[in-house]
Amino acid sequence: MKTIQIILPALLLATSGFAQDVRYNFATGQDFSKYKIYKWVQPKGADQLDQLADQQLKAAVDEELTKKGLIKTEGDNADLFLAYQVSLDQEKQFTSNGMGYGPGRGRFGGMTTITTSTIQVGQLDLDMYDAAAKQLVWRGVVSKTLDPKAKPDKRQKNLQKAVAKLLNNYPPTKKT
16 A cells, blocks of 8 residues: 555656546436536545645646536535546556568568566546435546656646546537
């Protein structure tokens, strides 16, 4: 747990050149136009970021929701609760160099070298709950390969870009 609090904030904000993978889901039939005021809450047992990374993440989400006409509150008048969770996974990346046996390469193709490396993938889950019904109404997930060597300004820029992409489809459009 301590390791995730130390490593994850830097890695979540330190993204590389790969595109974010964004997914979302929402309660169909829900009237999202009724949500005007939101409040941040912390889910029990969820891994959280350190104080600095938490502030940066919430500021990026706040900025995007303000553009959509929502108002943040610290009081009890919220009609929408927001919560986030973060996770960090490792994946193997395979890279092939050289020429191997195959069509057009002759009977005894060249030598192919395959190298593997471990890459870090960070994921952010953003949940929105109807405050009165206490039910999940929207969930967005963004994941991205992370670069732990990225500079702070690059991290912040990538965080803002990821959050903007995540909230691009909020509120969901009504289908007629």
